[in-house]
Amino acid sequence: MSDTILETTGLTREFQGFVAVNEVALRVREGTIHALIGPNGAGKTTFFNMLSKFLAPTRGTIRFKGRDITSLKPAQVARLGLVRSFQISAVFPHLTALENVRLALQRARGASFDFWRSEQVLREYDDRARQLLFDVGLTEYVETSAGLLSYGRKRALEIATTLALDPEMMLLDEPTAGMTHEDVDRIVELIKRIRQGRTILMVEHNLSVVEGLCDTITVLTRGRILAEGDYATVSKNPEVIAAYLGTEHA
Amino acid sequence: MSISSRTQTDIDRAAGEAAPVVPKAGSMFGFSRTQAIAFAIMVLLVVLCPWVLYPVFLMKVLCFALFACAFNLLIGYVGLLSFGHAAFFGMGSYITAWTVKHWGLSAEVAIILGGLTGAALGLVLGWLAIRRQGLYFAMITLALAQMVYFFCLQAPFTGGEDGIQQVPRSSLFGLLPLDRDMAIYWLVAFVFLAGFLFIHRVVHSPFGQVLKAIRENEPRATSLGYRTDDYKLIAFTLSCTLAGIAGGTKALVFGIATLTDVHYSMSGEVVLMTLLGGLGTIFGPVVGALVVTAMENYLAQFGAWVTVTQGAIFILCVLFFRKGIVGTVGGWFRLEL
Numbered sequence A: 001m002s003d004t005i006l007e008t009t010g011l012t013r014e015f016q017g018f019v020a021v022n023e024v025a026l027r028v029r030e031g032t033i034h035a036l037i038g039p040n041g042a043g044k045t046t047f048f049n050m051l052s053k054f055l056a057p058t059r060g061t062i063r064f065k066g067r068d069i070t071s072l073k074p075a076q077v078a079r080l081g082l083v084r085s086f087q088i089s090a091v092f093p094h095l096t097a098l099e100n101v102r103l104a105l106q107r108a109r110g111a112s113f114d115f116w117r118s119e120q121v122l123r124e125y126d127d128r129a130r131q132l133l134f135d136v137g138l139t140e141y142v143e144t145s146a147g148l149l150s151y152g153r154k155r156a157l158e159i160a161t162t163l164a165l166d167p168e169m170m171l172l173d174e175p176t177a178g179m180t181h182e183d184v185d186r187i188v189e190l191i192k193r194i195r196q197g198r199t200i201l202m203v204e205h206n207l208s209v210v211e212g213l214c215d216t217i218t219v220l221t222r223g224r225i226l227a228e229g230d231y232a233t234v235s236k237n238p239e240v241i242a243a244y245l246g247t248e249h250a
Numbered sequence B: 001m002s003i004s005s006r007t008q009t010d011i012d013r014a015a016g017e018a019a020p021v022v023p024k025a026g027s028m029f030g031f032s033r034t035q036a037i038a039f040a041i042m043v044l045l046v047v048l049c050p051w052v053l054y055p056v057f058l059m060k061v062l063c064f065a066l067f068a069c070a071f072n073l074l075i076g077y078v079g080l081l082s083f084g085h086a087a088f089f090g091m092g093s094y095i096t097a098w099t100v101k102h103w104g105l106s107a108e109v110a111i112i113l114g115g116l117t118g119a120a121l122g123l124v125l126g127w128l129a130i131r132r133q134g135l136y137f138a139m140i141t142l143a144l145a146q147m148v149y150f151f152c153l154q155a156p157f158t159g160g161e162d163g164i165q166q167v168p169r170s171s172l173f174g175l176l177p178l179d180r181d182m183a184i185y186w187l188v189a190f191v192f193l194a195g196f197l198f199i200h201r202v203v204h205s206p207f208g209q210v211l212k213a214i215r216e217n218e219p220r221a222t223s224l225g226y227r228t229d230d231y232k233l234i235a236f237t238l239s240c241t242l243a244g245i246a247g248g249t250k251a252l253v254f255g256i257a258t259l260t261d262v263h264y265s266m267s268g269e270v271v272l273m274t275l276l277g278g279l280g281t282i283f284g285p286v287v288g289a290l291v292v293t294a295m296e297n298y299l300a301q302f303g304a305w306v307t308v309t310q311g312a313i314f315i316l317c318v319l320f321f322r323k324g325i326v327g328t329v330g331g332w333f334r335l336e337l
Helices: A044-051 A074-080 A097-109 A119-135 A151-164 A181-194 A207-213 A231-236 A238-245 B003-016 B033-051 B055-077 B086-103 B107-129 B134-154 B181-203 B206-216 B218-223 B228-254 B264-277 B284-298 B305-320 B324-332
Strands: A004-015 A018-029 A033-037 A059-064 A082-084 A169-173 A199-203 A216-221 A224-229
Touching (some): A004 A044, A004 A199, A018 A224, A033 A044, A033 A207, A044 A169, A044 A199, A097 A119, A097 A151, A119 B206, A151 A169, B033 B055, B055 B228, B055 B264, B086 B134, B107 B134, B107 B181, B181 B206, B206 B228, B218 B228, B264 B284
Parallel strands (some): A033 A199, A082 A169, A169 A199
Antiparallel strands (some): A004 A018, A004 A059
16 A cells, blocks of 8 residues: 655756745655645645646656646546645635536546537536535535635535535645634534545644544655654654644643 | 625625525426516516517517526626626627628527537637636626737728628518518517527536536635536636527628627627626526616616716616616515526
């Protein structure tokens, strides 16, 4: 087991003389939940954007399932099975929850360039979309415009949409950011349920979420990896405590 | 022109009210019940009005309505603001006029050629323009359209300042002469209704779903694996095809194709029509085209004051009727038109 699914070597991103991510070598093992934590400005989101190809690295390589994906486009990476979520909730606000999920399921048809066909052909995905919405607890909101959902439910909808692609690996950018306690619990339960057969790499601020959920934790500060290991190891590392929690906690 | 800010305010406003759950009824051709009724009324008006109103005026309205609907396909459903749509309308107009006048083509072939011209030009200019977003996209389309304008000013076949004049109305399938106003009216009505239904189908197709996703949140659409540029380019080309058809039809009706059709003020006019009628509504551009054309026709005696009035209406619309006539009135009755 535990083969490497995603691997970066010497991954670097510079912005006008500022090095946001510096020579990061990360290995994510298949089937694990891997967390990326670190204080604000540590380069987590930059790193994340490079993995999903929304940002080109200055140097370094990214390999996914043994294949070099460094020069691919975002949509290509998504089709290979590496799908990301966004820090700000990314839904299609004027479309219903069902339509949101269906847009991901629609990917199974290949490219939807058929502008002459009725959208009735998409009905075949409705059952699967309803099932996914049920899985994330949104059954009541199937016909509601996504823009009207609460913040937590938007995140749930976003996860349902991402799941609809049945990705081998999911990149979750702060899945619980800005959520109420109940919503956080719901999302954690959800992530536990969907982890079968998948690899998840998540950026997370909330340490209690990371504690119960993640197999491996990588701590990033100032663009570099500071420590790596399971929660017990990492949380006892004095350097991590100093960098992440501030020296007064040490 | 920020679609996302409009979207956000709409949501904020809507979120304040109790969340209305609008069930999608089993629909006819993608029309909801209200839309089907509105469409039936529109068809009825298209059929009945020429007996009451001046047919040439009505044909002008229908040509501009199709043009505005084509423009609305981009702004309303993909979120692309093209400031250069006159280029496609005007080139369609020139090609139809020229081929009828010099080759003696029949009306339907000439109009189709006008549409193909719009498509070809749209494919090339669109390919260049979609590489940028938002305001930059609008500016690039404007710049490219200006290049088309100066090309038309210089190219010998357009007749420069004179345009192509005295274009015969030709005949349908080489059989039915279209010289009488009422004869060509039915052709124009058919072209408009067919174009309208076509746009409606595009909006309510699997392709249209992806377009709406791009309008709502392009990065998310990309992250789901859609190559959004391809979708935008196809939508742009479709819109330009219809603009070319509208231009060609107009050239036949008036027997003339001039620089006015490719001028940037024409691009501005179609923006005004769509905004006034209500962007992102299927009937809005039609209503907008009717209002703007009627103003131009019936206020023509006041000369330059027409432009001033239009400007004032535009400002009022942006300040108070962000959703346009159809969007606002539809909102009062909670109808999606």
